[in-house]
Amino acid sequence: MEHQNDFAVELLKAELDVIELDDRLEMINLSASLALEEIGDIGDNNNGVCCCS
Amino acid sequence: MHTFAKWDEIDDLVSRMRLVHSEERYLVIVQERKFYVTRFLFDLIQRIQQTGSLSAFEQTPDSATRDALALQVFERVQSMSAQSEKPAAYIAFPITLLTPPWVERLARPLAGLFRAPLGFWLMGLAVLVNGWCLYRFGFGDAAHRLLHLSPGGLLLAYMALLGGLLLHELGHSAAALAGGLPARRIGAGFYLLLPVLFADVSHVWELGRMRRLAVNLGGVYFQLLFNVLLTAVAVAGPEGMRGAALDLVRINLGIVAYVLIPFLRNDGYWVLADLWDKPRLHKDARTAPYRLLRRLSGRRDLPDPGPALALYGALEFAFLVVTMGLFLKWSGVLFARLWHTARAEGLEALVLQHAGMVLAGVVPLAALVVLGTTLCKRLLKPHLLRSPA
Numbered sequence: 365m366e367h368q369n370d371f372a373v374e375l376l377k378a379e380l381d382v383i384e385l386d387d388r389l390e391m392i393n394l395s396a397s398l399a400l401e402e403i404g405d406i407g408d409n410n411n412g413v414c415c416c417s
Numbered sequence: 418m419h420t421f422a423k424w425d426e427i428d429d430l431v432s433r434m435r436l437v438h439s440e441e442r443y444l445v446i447v448q449e450r451k452f453y454v455t456r457f458l459f460d461l462i463q464r465i466q467q468t469g470s471l472s473a474f475e476q477t478p479d480s481a482t483r484d485a486l487a488l489q490v491f492e493r494v495q496s497m498s499a500q501s502e503k504p505a506a507y508i509a510f511p512i513t514l515l516t517p518p519w520v521e522r523l524a525r526p527l528a529g530l531f532r533a534p535l536g537f538w539l540m541g542l543a544v545l546v547n548g549w550c551l552y553r554f555g556f557g558d559a560a561h562r563l564l565h566l567s568p569g570g571l572l573l574a575y576m577a578l579l580g581g582l583l584l585h586e587l588g589h590s591a592a593a594l595a596g597g598l599p600a601r602r603i604g605a606g607f608y609l610l611l612p613v614l615f616a617d618v619s620h621v622w623e624l625g626r627m628r629r630l631a632v633n634l635g636g637v638y639f640q641l642l643f644n645v646l647l648t649a650v651a652v653a654g655p656e657g658m659r660g661a662a663l664d665l666v667r668i669n670l671g672i673v674a675y676v677l678i679p680f681l682r683n684d685g686y687w688v689l690a691d692l693w694d695k696p697r698l699h700k701d702a703r704t705a706p707y708r709l710l711r712r713l714s715g716r717r718d719l720p721d722p723g724p725a726l727a728l729y730g731a732l733e734f735a736f737l738v739v740t741m742g743l744f745l746k747w748s749g750v751l752f753a754r755l756w757h758t759a760r761a762e763g764l765e766a767l768v769l770q771h772a773g774m775v776l777a778g779v780v781p782l783a784a785l786v787v788l789g790t791t792l793c794k795r796l797l798k799p800h801l802l803r804s805p806a
Contacts, residue, residue, distance in 0.1 A: 376486055379457035380454075380457065382445075382452050382453070382454050382493050383453040383454075383696060383697060384451075384697070385450075385453060386696075386697065387617070388617075388687065389506065389615040389617055389619070389682075390586065390618055390632070390633070390635075390684060390687070391614065391682060391683070392582055392586065392636065392684075393608075393612070393672075394605070394611075394612040394613055394780065
């Protein structure tokens with residue numbers, strides 16, 4: 365009887381799954397904006413440093 | 418078999434939980450933390466809230482099964498409550514720029530732009546206009562031209578740029594409001610090393626998948642709409658403003674392209690996570706390449722991530738390395754330029770004549786200060802200095 369109960373509880377474990385969810389903070393990278401003109405300028409002189417990040 | 422005796426504790430913990438059923442998902446909310454649970458657990462918690470735990474477990478065949486199941490449920494609700502006590506945000510040093518009432522005031526009038534037929538038409542129009550603008554005028558050398566603006570022009574360009582970014586965040590918030598959710602703050606902080614603006618839309622988990630996608634894309638949608646106005650200025654506005662408006666369109670498009678990259682919790686990341694239905698995509702992907710390699714080498718002790726998740730994990734890691742590398746390289750070049758200009762022309766000339774460069778230097782400097790502070794904190798933590806017992 366006890367064995368049967370253990371088996372039933374094992375089956376139920378899957379029914380008790382919990383998934384923790386992340387906070388959702390929709391972000392935009394400020395360095396992509398504040399520094400854009402400098403990145404462009406440096407890019408001109410330094411073999412094309414990325415212009416978006 | 419032990420007798421379960423924590424019925425009151427279960428009742429107490431469960432009474433603090435809020436339940437939301439949205440489309441195919443069952444959500445449990447404890448304070449600010451959110452959890453997906455199975456329908457079975459969801460129904461059980463609901464029954465406990467309605468009738469108390471003793472009655473809720475009445476239908477189990479015998480007391481031993483009842484106690485064992487109650488113990489399992491107790492462990493789950495206790496774990497959820499414990500996790501709700503810990504902060505989970507991944508932004509370092511967050512500050513609030515717009516409180517929820519201000520977000521409500523500014524974003525509410527814009528929420529109508531997400532109504533079903535209107536939203537689709539406007540999005541289509543915005544994509545077409547932006548595409549035409551790019552085709553007609555190309556990317557050009559927008560960033561370089563901005564550098565040569567007068568101080569007044571530079572200030573105006575910055576304000577327009579920051580206004581566009583704030584509008585991007587308001588786009589996320591307005592989409593959440595359109596979905597019937599309350600306003601939450603908009604702020605700034607650091608993600609990894611990078612300074613970011615953010616809109617808190619954590620409660621978006623309460624919405625169905627299509628609504629979540631609207632919130633994910635709300636920022637890009639607003640930025641493209643903003644670009645439509647800028648394009649109108651670039652084509653038919655006052656002569657002196659046309660070039661700057663066109664450059665802002667180009668820069669906005671560059672930022673849109675960046676935020677749609679599906680890594681590092683950009684907007685594109687949430688789009689992919691929702692489309693793929695992987696709510697913990699970042700966490701699942703982090704160890705996926707390692708798990709796949711381990712399985713391929715014959716060790717099957719860890720769960721199979723599948724090739725797609727392993728590939729995504731590897732690409733995200735590569736993207737992180739490249740982004741950080743470019744950011745550090747660019748910071749180094751910028752600091753060197755600041756140093757040489759200050760030596761050659763003096764500090765006063767540097768500040769007065771190269772204001773844009775000084776302002777741009779603030780960004781990596783702040784990031785490096787954050788990195789340094791974090792490293793110092795870690796090094797000074799006593800438990801990290803002790804060897805494990």
